[in-house]
Amino acid sequence: MEELIEKLKKEVIEQLNLEDINPDDINPDSPLFGEGLGLDSIDALELIVLLEKNYGIKIEDPKDGKKIFHSIRTMAEYITEHKK
């Protein structure tokens, strides 16, 4: 899990062009939206693309997004459960 979390941090930084943020700056349990990294709705769409492109996981119900993308850790947990 910890290995996947570290990998995800790098992928999120790259996918969302967070050039002024280092992987170490990201607390895996902090919220990605709002206070945490301050991501916006376009970033949310990019994260959906990231899951599909890098892990082959398609989010069927958009309502699930809030839970899945709460933090890096919840993303990692979802990937672990659903990776094909």
Next chain:
Amino acid sequence: MADAMLPSYIRKINMDQIITSYCRIRDNEVIVNDRLIFYQENIVKFAEVLKSVYIQEQIIYPKFYKMDTISKLGFLATELVLKEKVLEGYRPGAVGVVLSNSSSSLDTDIAHNETIKDRSSYFPSPSVFVYTLPNIVIGEICIRHKIKGENVFLISEAFNGKMLFCYVDELFTNERVDACLCGWVEVLGNKYNAMVALVENNRPMQGTPAGFKPLLFNIENLNLIMTRN
């Protein structure tokens, strides 16, 4: 011919508006109000120029990194213009933005096409797609500086000082703006060229950047700024 029948750029020598601050970015160099503030001989990638200027000028705006290249270029040029001449005392609706270029958003359109051209790896990027219009750069500038006035993005084959002047002049003549950012923001691949100028009514006690003599707002001076080395 009656004076009133002539187009405004012929009808009057515009004595009411002046260019109070400007920025030019091209060929790895940045000029602000006649001063060279950045030059790097060895940079070959345009993206590196943008990032280096952003860092050098200590601008803090994390969204900068998420912008497409034309938005980064227009944003940076405007940032440097307004760093020297702060927009003060204007209603948000009284400040306009009139920008132009020749390649529209083609640079970003190509980047978007890269994400969709292979049907077996079809992953269009939402953050790229949202920039596939040239006027998005104006949106970024307006968000940053809380500008809510008239705005337009004009396309012409080459820089057209007359077109730019006429459009902005009409905004002032019709009292649609009291100040206007105008210029040229062109990007295609590694080729880029930007000029953004702040035009304001020539009021008594108009503050100007130190060491910079404001220029009369006219076609000749717009062309001069564009070609100045």
